[in-house]
Amino acid sequence: MFRRLGVSIYPNNSIFEEDLAYLTFAKSQGFERVFMSMLEVTEGKSAVSDKFSKIISTAKKLDYEVILDIAPNIFDELGMSYDDLRFFADLGADGLRLDIGFDGNKEAMLSFNPYGLIIELNMSNDVAYLDNILTYEANKPFIYGCHNFYPQEGSALPLVFFESCSERFRKYGIRTAAFISSQVATNGPWNINDGLPTLEMHRHLPIEVQAKHLFATGLIDDVIIGNAYASEDELIALGQLNRYQLEFSVDFLPNVNPIERDIVCHNQHFRRGDITEQMIRSTQVRKVYKADNPCHDNQMIFECGDIVIGNDYFGKYKNELQIVLEAHADKRKNKVGQIRKNELFLLDYIRPWTKFRFIE
Template structure:
């Protein structure tokens, strides 16, 4: 089951604020919580642990599943052996995320813990790390993956690396997760506040577009907001984008469109015709549904550019009403109307829409 998640940082805030945030996230259907225990290393670790436990207990009361970020150094600090995970069972967490891993055999043995704790691997590590773990026959039902987030601007994963590393986990059928960032949130594990996305290209996107981006990769199950606290508008927008039956692309419509044109663009989902062109993404259904409607020619001079939303007008006879999205520039011969353009947030996502995909266009 795919789930939305939030992040909390008890050492950076107060229980009252975390409680309010968890209550709000629950309202919009969020199920997962990420937090980091790496801050427990040091002299005040015991005091911090009691603060974390209070948050985790409340999260459990609300039905959240909490994953805690750890590494081998923390095991050593807390005098925990990877063969005995009772400490984390007593903490009542759902699982452990290994920000830094062991050698492979330890991770595999950890998946066979008697508490059924999930062992979440750092998907952003790449290399042959996952293959090494799989060679030791882990319990796959307890093995999941989650990418890193990147506080420093320009250091997030590039698209190709992200897809390459994610593909390794999909090959083994493992549950996956990645982070998006809230534009309004300012709290994270480190004193850098430039967002906490997995993908660098998501750092300045709207939160809904970030969700759609991860959905369109078809490689990520759970989407987690990396920083705190996202505001209610953002929590709602992310949930709507995540739970919509189809991915949503936002458009800026041209002023003065007819009601028929608006209906064709916004009313029904669009199906990318399978016999695809290099120049146009085509949805041919509207030319049947709206065959008796008038679509006069307008805004049909100059050149169409990538991301333009165009509609075939009455000058093109049987193709009238067909909705198209421009994939590469071509001259407008007067038989298509320019009716809008993909919003800047979503224009880069066009490359992830594949033939026979269904999607929704929504006015920005």
């Protein structure tokens, strides 16, 4: 399934002109969907219609897909019923995220709404919620899944639980989404905002590392920035991200030579299928690069995340690239650089035959 980037907008807590500027710049960086919260509305149907239709129509002109986050209190506030979704269709929305679920049959019925609105389900519960809905013969092409975000420090999901929840949706081929958090944004739905990630381990990581991780799991199709507004630098970094394979950020050593730099940065790497625990081996490059490779930075203990390349004393393995997983010493290898520390955990996602690249 193709992968997308998204941003979040909070019309009840923002200024239209700032939302417009944010959406416009994000679109220029390749963002394609908007999460828009309606959980905070208190102004009545007419005022809500005016406010949301204006920003939604703007987002649609920029060719975004717009999903509104709703809960039962919204229907009470607006004097509406779940049985009639015309109000949201008239606003111009593409879909509704149900923050709170029903009995399964209701969600299935909603997926057949006459307006073609997507029904997005809350993914952050490790129960057979989706299975129940699908047993009621839901309109599967109109069902999405989206995790929660968590404004309070320490309250977001642990990785193992996240994976279990996500697998329930992935096995049915449902489009999935999760949230990452800007390190500078301060706007969200509530008056507590310690960041808005889905995974607690992401809360203080650079935003592009969070996105790399979600895509690397193979469980998430749409990565959405939960808080607003992310900085232009963050949006640019995400826009440049390879969504379909891991690209590790590398810090080179001063003595790296041009051949080694070329091997690292200008090749499609993949891990051998017959793996070893000590290192990740990219072996095809040694068949292409036959040039001499004198020794340098080879008399040390290599640590996890170090990138090493076979030197002239490594025989047929000269110019083979390896990523160190277990500390060891070998004078036949030159250390050329290291993967940044905040990306080391991503090495867990390099499996047999996994494709990967490096960026300086």
